[in-house]
Amino acid sequence: MKRILTLSVFPLNAIALFIAASLWSGRDLRLRFQGEATDGRIVGMALDREEKNDLLIALDTKLDLLLADGTRIDTLYHNYALTSATEQAPEGGALRTLTGSEVDGSAEATATSFSPELLRVLNDAVKGETEIVRWALLRESRRIEDPRRVVRIEKTETVHGYFGLKKIPLVMELRDGKIALDESGGNAPSPGTVVIRGVFDFTDPDRVKANKGDSLVDYEYLRLGEPFTPEKRNFFLFAEPYTTQFLPIFGFEANGQPIARRSHIGRHGGPTLALQLYGTCMVYYDPANPAEAILMATPGPVNGAPLLWFSRLCEGIFGQWGSGSLILVAGLLFLLTGLIFISLAMWPSKNIQLTHPTNPTENHNSANR
Amino acid sequence: MHIIETQHKRIPWRWVILLQIMVQVRILALFASGSMTFTMRKFIDSPIIINSVSSLDVLFNLLIAAPCLYYSDRIWTRHGRRLPFVMVSFMVMAVVIMLLPFAGSAVPMAVLVVLWLIFWDVGSTFDVLIMEIIPPEQRGRAAAIGAWMFQAIIILSSIVIAGRFDDVVKSLGFTLPGEMLIYWWGSICLVFCVIFMGLFIRENKPTGPPPVDHGSGIKGAMTNLFAEKSLWPVYLLVFSTVLMQTGLGAIDPLLMTEQWGYSKQDMGTNIFVGGMINLFIVIPLVGLVVDKIDRLKMFTYSVIGTLILQIAYYVFVQFFLPDQRPTIFHMIFFGQCLSMVGQFGGVALQPLIFEYIPRDKMGTAQAGLNFVRSVTRLITLNGIGLWVAYYSKWFLPEGKFDYFSGYIFMILMNIVGCGFLFYFGRQVKRGIIKPLGRTDFHPVEETSSTSQQKS
Numbered sequence A: 001m002k003r004i005l006t007l008s009v010f011p012l013n014a015i016a017l018f019i020a021a022s023l024w025s026g027r028d029l030r031l032r033f034q035g036e037a038t039d040g041r042i043v044g045m046a047l048d049r050e051e052k053n054d055l056l057i058a059l060d061t062k063l064d065l066l067l068a069d070g071t072r073i074d075t076l077y078h079n080y081a082l083t084s085a086t087e088q089a090p091e092g093g094a095l096r097t098l099t100g101s102e103v104d105g106s107a108e109a110t111a112t113s114f115s116p117e118l119l120r121v122l123n124d125a126v127k128g129e130t131e132i133v134r135w136a137l138l139r140e141s142r143r144i145e146d147p148r149r150v151v152r153i154e155k156t157e158t159v160h161g162y163f164g165l166k167k168i169p170l171v172m173e174l175r176d177g178k179i180a181l182d183e184s185g186g187n188a189p190s191p192g193t194v195v196i197r198g199v200f201d202f203t204d205p206d207r208v209k210a211n212k213g214d215s216l217v218d219y220e221y222l223r224l225g226e227p228f229t230p231e232k233r234n235f236f237l238f239a240e241p242y243t244t245q246f247l248p249i250f251g252f253e254a255n256g257q258p259i260a261r262r263s264h265i266g267r268h269g270g271p272t273l274a275l276q277l278y279g280t281c282m283v284y285y286d287p288a289n290p291a292e293a294i295l296m297a298t299p300g301p302v303n304g305a306p307l308l309w310f311s312r313l314c315e316g317i318f319g320q321w322g323s324g325s326l327i328l329v330a331g332l333l334f335l336l337t338g339l340i341f342i343s344l345a346m347w348p349s350k351n352i353q354l355t356h357p358t359n360p361t362e363n364h365n366s367a368n369r
Numbered sequence B: 001m002h003i004i005e006t007q008h009k010r011i012p013w014r015w016v017i018l019l020q021i022m023v024q025v026r027i028l029a030l031f032a033s034g035s036m037t038f039t040m041r042k043f044i045d046s047p048i049i050i051n052s053v054s055s056l057d058v059l060f061n062l063l064i065a066a067p068c069l070y071y072s073d074r075i076w077t078r079h080g081r082r083l084p085f086v087m088v089s090f091m092v093m094a095v096v097i098m099l100l101p102f103a104g105s106a107v108p109m110a111v112l113v114v115l116w117l118i119f120w121d122v123g124s125t126f127d128v129l130i131m132e133i134i135p136p137e138q139r140g141r142a143a144a145i146g147a148w149m150f151q152a153i154i155i156l157s158s159i160v161i162a163g164r165f166d167d168v169v170k171s172l173g174f175t176l177p178g179e180m181l182i183y184w185w186g187s188i189c190l191v192f193c194v195i196f197m198g199l200f201i202r203e204n205k206p207t208g209p210p211p212v213d214h215g216s217g218i219k220g221a222m223t224n225l226f227a228e229k230s231l232w233p234v235y236l237l238v239f240s241t242v243l244m245q246t247g248l249g250a251i252d253p254l255l256m257t258e259q260w261g262y263s264k265q266d267m268g269t270n271i272f273v274g275g276m277i278n279l280f281i282v283i284p285l286v287g288l289v290v291d292k293i294d295r296l297k298m299f300t301y302s303v304i305g306t307l308i309l310q311i312a313y314y315v316f317v318q319f320f321l322p323d324q325r326p327t328i329f330h331m332i333f334f335g336q337c338l339s340m341v342g343q344f345g346g347v348a349l350q351p352l353i354f355e356y357i358p359r360d361k362m363g364t365a366q367a368g369l370n371f372v373r374s375v376t377r378l379i380t381l382n383g384i385g386l387w388v389a390y391y392s393k394w395f396l397p398e399g400k401f402d403y404f405s406g407y408i409f410m411i412l413m414n415i416v417g418c419g420f421l422f423y424f425g426r427q428v429k430r431g432i433i434k435p436l437g438r439t440d441f442h443p444v445e446e447t448s449s450t451s452q453q454k455s
Helices: A002-034 A100-104 A116-127 A130-141 A205-210 A306-346 A360-368 B013-033 B036-043 B047-072 B083-102 B106-122 B125-133 B136-164 B178-200 B217-227 B229-244 B249-259 B264-292 B295-320 B328-354 B359-395 B403-430 B444-454
Strands: A036-048 A053-067 A072-078 A081-088 A095-097 A150-165 A171-175 A178-180 A191-201 A216-223 A245-254 A257-262 A265-268 A280-286 A289-297 B008-010 B167-171 B174-177
Touching: A002 A280, A002 A289, A002 A306, A002 B167, A002 B178, A036 A178, A036 A257, A053 A116, A053 A178, A072 A116, A081 A100, A100 A116, A116 A130, A116 A150, A130 A150, A130 A191, A130 A216, A245 A280, A245 A289, A245 B167, A257 A289, A265 A306, A289 A306, A306 B013, A306 B136, A306 B167, A306 B178, A306 B264, A306 B328, B013 B083, B013 B106, B013 B125, B013 B136, B013 B178, B036 B047, B036 B083, B036 B106, B036 B249, B047 B106, B047 B125, B047 B249, B047 B359, B083 B106, B083 B125, B083 B178, B136 B178, B136 B264, B167 B178, B174 B178, B229 B295, B229 B328, B229 B359, B229 B403, B249 B264, B249 B359, B249 B403, B264 B328, B295 B328, B295 B403, B359 B403
Parallel strands: none
Antiparallel strands: A036 A053, A036 A245, A036 A280, A053 A072, A053 A150, A072 A081, A081 A095, A150 A191, A171 A178, A171 A257, A191 A216, A245 A257, A245 A265, A265 B167, A280 A289, B167 B174
8 A cells, every 4th residue: 555655646746737737827728729819919018016017008219319420310219110210411411301211221222321230220229228229339439430330329218108007907908009098997097108318428438438438328217207216227118126027918809809918928127038019929819708818929030140039939939838838847757757666666677686685685675665 | 666776786777767867857956046146136236245155055065065975974874874865955955945936135045045055065965875776887878868868958948947037927816937937846856856765765774884984073184185295286287277167157147148138048048059069069079089189288278278269259259249249159159169178178187187196095186176176166256256346346337247357357267277287287397296196006917917027
């Protein structure tokens, strides 16, 4: 009896772990394999703190770039999509409106086209945190031969959303692609804005030297019109302490109706690598109850960086299934080990010899155990 | 027979597989504990403290592991002599790692980390226990099985586990932070080992007498280690090699994630791709070349190569990359070059050291080498923490750290190590340091022929 009990410990633990894994990931698995699949998009971000939660629903970004020759380039983005761009020649010269294809680099190269380096600065600065903007400016500062190198970047982020919410609902309305909270509820939330401005400047070497090489010379954070000191001197998605949970809000269409839902997966201290704001994703939902939905990250194009793409792919898969699969792997380890022990008990090996058989009784006992 | 026992001359291969599974599960728990750097970073800013806490491991290696190993050779309980240490160690570690995600401030977190490090060393009798079960004739294949399983857990750890630290998953009305997932997974691994050893491993009492008890305490042991002057050159050689192997320690992951802005998943990709290149290209290549070059030459090439590569990497990142931030490809490229050169050195070093150890002093030498290695590592790990902290204080705005500046410290240590090595080489050339392991060794054939001549 004792022998049976001993041998059953590993398999019983395995069964317990399998049950835990299926309970933990059961809903996700059911939706993934039985739910309706549709394309989705990350339309917002919930910043889950203990009491005061924020819900980002739209983001305007303004970039003012000063080039070494005095040219100014001003660009405006809404939800990371370019809305307008102008270029002003040095010393108050002619103002030229830029087309979208000129700014994103898709237009054919002409004499007035942006250099690849300049396009990279724009791409980095629009989505990037302060460190990425610093690197972009540092990169530019080393291209001293180019008069059209960037020497100053002013980035202003205007975040539209609901701030200081007690709770962020699981399911939200989506009006014209924008999240809307039910204002008739007891929560009575009203939208507001957070404005963050950062100036990165390499035009004054003395100032940079005094700042120990840091190009971030000016920083301002206004929360609902009031000055605010965030945990980190950074832009909205990167200024939070580690304890803040970032949960993407994904939008999709179910039965012809747009719907937004808070994701059940997210990240501490910043947005996830795989689920980027305003990026695309796959959504699996229950047609009978569209609020029951999960999102699956799509790694996006390789874009010449296969290793980063591989990281995004792994983060997408294991951010979703990592916890369940680790419980499953633990269960498999217990099961495999238990089965080998059972096999040893049922079909004992003859391939065994004691080094110094001091006590024949002990050997006899060992062989019969 | 389903109970695994020690002291067998030959054991079933299923035992070997089971033991290798347990060995790898323990390594999985060790990998899970690798996230402690990030847990410490949540509460502690200073790289000095982070590296100091991590370096306690080396200190406990001397103060805890060595006595535990010593006494496990000399005691016998009804549960065996190695098992009691391992069982206590694993049970405490399972609880500690389970509690770690609940640490809300630096003090309880540091206490738990220190307890982990202490009890990891209490469980240092684990490897001896495994070796007592697997007989020498079966150890080769056991190691091969272990190496194969190790690759599987490298993949699991780098791809699945490493990137999970910051994750948040909500399910069944419960929020599971990635940190908790990793540590609890580590705890499950340790519980697995406890069940395994508690129910299925039994120690047989060895028949031979226990080793002699010196009974002179730590002071006596230390005096014994350093009293033997013929071993001093060997200690110098090892001291210089450890200086040359100075790494960033616990701040290495912070360099990649905090300073260069890569995610923990990117870090996993780096380890995974690097590990695969190591497995399929670097190790076979080193294996092909290893016997075709003189060992001393190989070691010299390795030392110089490491120094050159470290300088090249630092110069490349600091002065050639416009944003002073390498890509993952750059990291893998330089990492693999350093790994290849390091493997050449590693292969050459061990035989080289033993050339200078008299045969009758190998035991003392081994203990002394461990001591010198540990103390040097303790100094370099704390040194690098101090270096990074003060370098950042002087050259960077407040609150920012230049972890990459640690490379300057590494290069300096490498140069100092090279200096000692050069001195060692000169003394050997002058005949002041003699390869006693070679010259004092008389093979059996030689001894018998001499005695025949005499007779």
